[in-house]
Amino acid sequence: MNPNILQTIVEKKRKEVSSSKRLRPLDYLVEQLDRAPSVRDFKTALTDSTAISLIAEIKKASPSAGLIRDPFDPIEIALAYEQSGAHAISILTDESFFQGHLDYLSQVRERVSIPILRKDFLIDPYQLVEARVAGADAILLIAEILSPTHLKEMLQKTWDLGMEALVEFYLPENLPWVIQAGPRVIGVNNRDLRTFHTDLKHTLSLRDQIPTSCVLVSESGIRTREDVLQLEAAGVHAILVGESLMRSSHIGESVLHILGQ
Numbered sequence: 001m002n003p004n005i006l007q008t009i010v011e012k013k014r015k016e017v018s019s020s021k022r023l024r025p026l027d028y029l030v031e032q033l034d035r036a037p038s039v040r041d042f043k044t045a046l047t048d049s050t051a052i053s054l055i056a057e058i059k060k061a062s063p064s065a066g067l068i069r070d071p072f073d074p075i076e077i078a079l080a081y082e083q084s085g086a087h088a089i090s091i092l093t094d095e096s097f098f099q100g101h102l103d104y105l106s107q108v109r110e111r112v113s114i115p116i117l118r119k120d121f122l123i124d125p126y127q128l129v130e131a132r133v134a135g136a137d138a139i140l141l142i143a144e145i146l147s148p149t150h151l152k153e154m155l156q157k158t159w160d161l162g163m164e165a166l167v168e169f170y171l172p173e174n175l176p177w178v179i180q181a182g183p184r185v186i187g188v189n190n191r192d193l194r195t196f197h198t199d200l201k202h203t204l205s206l207r208d209q210i211p212t213s214c215v216l217v218s219e220s221g222i223r224t225r226e227d228v229l230q231l232e233a234a235g236v237h238a239i240l241v242g243e244s245l246m247r248s249s250h251i252g253e254s255v256l257h258i259l260g261q
Contacts, residue, residue: 057242
């Protein structure tokens with residue numbers, strides 16, 4: 001694994017965004033906003049239940065794991081997630097490293113009633129407008145690829161578009177300025193995106209430093225019901241689970257198991 005994989009991804013993303021702007025200028029996208037489906041409340045979806053909530057992820061591949069699911073039908077997967085009790089769905093839209101596509105998000109949005117989060121490496125306000133036009137209700141912002149000022153700007157733009165943001169961080173030293181940005185939903189990534197090493201204890205070690213006013217999401221490395229119970233006991237509000245569900249031959253049953261149903 002390339003130790004600078006995150007940097008490599010971001011450099012590639014800058015080129016992709018520049019290309020997208022040429023193909024579909026921002027003015028054109030803005031004109032499409034009125035036609036976008038109404039926003040569903042991502043934050044409320046994660047806090048309506050007294051038990052821990054699940055953001056179930058649709059992810060075909062990753063740099064660390066390679067191809068995760070084949071055959072891959074995002075609509076079939078999304079319907080299984082919703083029918084089995086997932087509270088929201090995260091969709092990888094990065095093409096170069098995760099074999100995702102923004103069209104997957106649009107297709108799924110038409111078929112399910114729970115909120116949809118665009119998971120990608122978002123570095124430009126253009127991508128936020130792009131997400132909303134595609135039907136996203138929420139987006140992921142990664143602290144490790146944004147400066148404090150840039151994060152605030154991206155967060156405010158997300159809210160201006162009516163969406164919610166899951167603001168994710170890995171490095172403990174980034175938490176103070178993440179909190180200062182004022183997010184309503186904070187995610188602790190248990191995977192170091194620089195090396196893709198994963199440790200579930202990362203969320204547990206940081207729990208007490210995160211304001212109780214924020215919805216706390218633990219991301220990555222969650223595979224068993226025991227993992228979920230450990231996080232729930234620590235006061236984590238929601239979990240984002242992808243790879244373990246995507247590898248399952250019975251996705252619906254795996255969702256029910258991880259939720260303890």
